[in-house]
Amino acid sequence: MKVESPHVPGRFGPYGGRYVPETLIPALDELVAAWAEARADPAFSEQLAGLQRDYVGRPTPLYLASRLSQRVGRNVYLKREDLAHTGAHKINNALGQVLLAKRMGKPRIIAETGAGQHGVAAATACALLDVECVVYMGSEDIRRQRPNVERMGLLGAEVVPVEAGARTLKEAVSAAIRDWVANVETTHYVIGSVVGPAPFPTLVRDLQRVIGDEARVQALEAEGALPARVIACVGGGSNAIGTFTAFVPDENVALIGVEAAGDGVDTDRHGASLSAGRTSVLHGSMSSVIADDEGQILEAHSISAGLDYPGVGPEHAYLRDTGRAEYVSVTDLEAVSAFRELSRLEGIIPALESSHAIAWLLGQGRSTEPGYDLVCLSGRGDKDLAEVIGLEDA
Amino acid sequence: MPYMMGGFPDPETSIRIANAYADSGADLIELGVPYSDPLADGPVIHEAATSALAAGVRFEDVLEACRAVSGRLPVVLMAYTNMVLGSQGPAAFAERSLAAGACGVIVPDLPLGEDEPTRDLLNSAGLSVVPLIAPTTPEKRQTEICRLAAGFVYVVSTVGTTGERNELPAELQGLVAGVSAEADVPVAVGFGIGTAEQAAEVGRISDGVIIGSKLVRLVADADGGDQAVAAVSRFLEQTRRAMGG
Ligand SMILES: Cc1ncc(COP(=O)(O)O)c(C=O)c1O
Numbered sequence: 001m002k003v004e005s006p007h008v009p010g011r012f013g014p015y016g017g018r019y020v021p022e023t024l025i026p027a028l029d030e031l032v033a034a035w036a037e038a039r040a041d042p043a044f045s046e047q048l049a050g051l052q053r054d055y056v057g058r059p060t061p062l063y064l065a066s067r068l069s070q071r072v073g074r075n076v077y078l079k080r081e082d083l084a085h086t087g088a089h090k091i092n093n094a095l096g097q098v099l100l101a102k103r104m105g106k107p108r109i110i111a112e113t114g115a116g117q118h119g120v121a122a123a124t125a126c127a128l129l130d131v132e133c134v135v136y137m138g139s140e141d142i143r144r145q146r147p148n149v150e151r152m153g154l155l156g157a158e159v160v161p162v163e164a165g166a167r168t169l170k171e172a173v174s175a176a177i178r179d180w181v182a183n184v185e186t187t188h189y190v191i192g193s194v195v196g197p198a199p200f201p202t203l204v205r206d207l208q209r210v211i212g213d214e215a216r217v218q219a220l221e222a223e224g225a226l227p228a229r230v231i232a233c234v235g236g237g238s239n240a241i242g243t244f245t246a247f248v249p250d251e252n253v254a255l256i257g258v259e260a261a262g263d264g265v266d267t268d269r270h271g272a273s274l275s276a277g278r279t280s281v282l283h284g285s286m287s288s289v290i291a292d293d294e295g296q297i298l299e300a301h302s303i304s305a306g307l308d309y310p311g312v313g314p315e316h317a318y319l320r321d322t323g324r325a326e327y328v329s330v331t332d333l334e335a336v337s338a339f340r341e342l343s344r345l346e347g348i349i350p351a352l353e354s355s356h357a358i359a360w361l362l363g364q365g366r367s368t369e370p371g372y373d374l375v376c377l378s379g380r381g382d383k384d385l386a387e388v389i390g391l392e393d394a
Numbered sequence: 395m396p397y398m399m400g401g402f403p404d405p406e407t408s409i410r411i412a413n414a415y416a417d418s419g420a421d422l423i424e425l426g427v428p429y430s431d432p433l434a435d436g437p438v439i440h441e442a443a444t445s446a447l448a449a450g451v452r453f454e455d456v457l458e459a460c461r462a463v464s465g466r467l468p469v470v471l472m473a474y475t476n477m478v479l480g481s482q483g484p485a486a487f488a489e490r491s492l493a494a495g496a497c498g499v500i501v502p503d504l505p506l507g508e509d510e511p512t513r514d515l516l517n518s519a520g521l522s523v524v525p526l527i528a529p530t531t532p533e534k535r536q537t538e539i540c541r542l543a544a545g546f547v548y549v550v551s552t553v554g555t556t557g558e559r560n561e562l563p564a565e566l567q568g569l570v571a572g573v574s575a576e577a578d579v580p581v582a583v584g585f586g587i588g589t590a591e592q593a594a595e596v597g598r599i600s601d602g603v604i605i606g607s608k609l610v611r612l613v614a615d616a617d618g619g620d621q622a623v624a625a626v627s628r629f630l631e632q633t634r635r636a637m638g639g
Pocket of ligand 1: 089380
């Protein structure tokens with residue numbers, strides 16, 4: 001099965017595209033060319049692979065979580081992106097893009113962040129490669145992900161609070177895009193997920209697919225067969241696409257994306273853009289978006305800052321429509337309870353984002369059918385302690 | 395060619411502002427449709443849109459302002475892609491806009507390459523799709539944009555979002571001259587023009603001057619509708635005088 005529409009690069013069926021101000025079009029063209037050239041250059045691939053191994057700590061382990069498996073009813077393997085340097089999968093993308101920006105001669109990097117993981121990853125890559133870094137972050141997210149704000153400061157990045165709208169990820173992306181429109185000649189925008197105008201959804205997928213490429217080999221080694229289901233949480237969709245891509249041609253492997261249901265998908269407080277969105281443009285691409293009947297984007301809600309986003313990568317909308325992937329959702333409460341449960345069962349404190357994937361497995365996804373499951377544990381939960389402990393006190 | 399945000403600061407005052415623009419001798423009104431995520435706009439217009447939406451303004455309220463003045467001067471809507479696609483698609487958007495007397499639309503996030511089939515559909519319905527050219531647009535692309543232009547070509551003066559600038563870039567004159575040589579339609583310049591003197595300067599090198607954030611800011615800073623109308627009228631009269639019209 002071919003996922004990207006062959007005739008229109010940057011399109012996934014009707015989704016994708018580049019709905020951005022004219023000013024940015026040449027920069028996007030430049031990025032397409034630079035990425036094609038970098039990928040074809042063995043020196044670039046070697047440099048990236050070397051850093052992934054020695055600096056990020058790849059390949060990350062695939063871990064058979066036995067006590068979790070007992071609860072679920074069959075073997076569950078965790079792809080340990082939480083063990084990657086900086087504590088989440090976001091570094092895979094950030095490092096690749098900052099390397100690319102250096103190659104393009106852009107002296108300044110901007111990024112947006114929700115949970116702060118992408119901001120930390122971008123700040124880390126910029127420290128390593130000695131580039132200026134500015135991170136846009138909604139002030140509500142600055143409040144709930146404080147440890148990551150402090151990390152970015154230590155790493156030498158400037159964090160710019162965004163006060164518009166709900167002061168979360170959507171506004172941070174908008175602020176970064178506006179900065180890019182104004183400074184496009186000197187700046188590269190390291191977008192944090194498989195969203196945004198083409199070629200970003202493809203570029204970020206290319207950099208994140210290492211998760212699934214490694215996991216597929218590791219899983220075959222461990223079980224001698226492919227998993228029955230591959231599961232990942234979906235915010236913008238980068239850890240999910242990164243995990244799914246290697247398995248897309250394996251038609252017998254079910255691909256399951258878990259979205260944030262917040263207070264419930266039937267309320268107006270959720271982040272389930274695939275389960276309850278409509279076809280609209282957000283941040284430069286056509287996808288499934290939480291929007292009203294006139295096309296106004298609505299506020300999302302999730303306890304997890306990284307899933308608190310009304311849009312999703314266009315490729316997910318396409319995978320949904322073609323039936324190749326299935327998208328489900330779990331509520332804030334279910335995610336928090338999975339956060340606690342995985343901590344006690346396995347001694348692994350997951351990010352609240354990743355807790356959504358675990359929550360689905362422990363709830364609607366329980367299964368005793370033959371076969372086994374593979375879950376992307378996209379990040380570690382240290383950043384979320386204050387938020388979860390605050391709930392206990394409330 | 396003054397810009398205003400439809401429904402801002404409230405639907406009734408926005409109709410008065412539109413009439414004040416016509417009274418001040420404007421050649422055309424650019425009427426903004428409030429959108430939640432306007433990526434081409436700086437803080438002033440973004441905040442006006444947010445405030446209009448928070449007050450419950452819908453597309454129909456903007457069309458009401460359009461209807462009120464479209465008999466007096468041409469009205470071009472400024473609407474983001476999501477507004478044009480809406481829930482009923484571009485044909486319905488064109489029909490409603492034309493019925494309210496609009497003659498064109500500027501869609502700042504629908505660049506060449508993404509604009510089909512929407513552009514053809516709107517143009518053939520009779521709603522001219524006014525394209526934008528930025529300082530970063532390469533020459534070949536400029537030529538193609540000019541070839542497909544309807545109504546006029548909108549030249550973005552500076553690299554950046556809408557908002558007032560202290561100085562306009564030195565390269566602007568060359569950019570406008572290049573576009574004028576390619577285009578069969580008039581060439582207007584916008585983004586960044588915030589004083590009567592700048593308007594006069596740009597007026598000398600182009601067929602039209604678009605003033606946006608400055609006027610929206612005057613409205614936002616005014617204390618009530620009367621003051622808002624007085625402030626924009628005063629500024630447009632100064633501008634007219636500076637432009638020698
Ligand atoms: C640990 C972790 N997982 C998941 C996400 C969601 O992003 P995506 O869906 O792009 O993987 C984030 C985003 O901040 C994150 O920090």
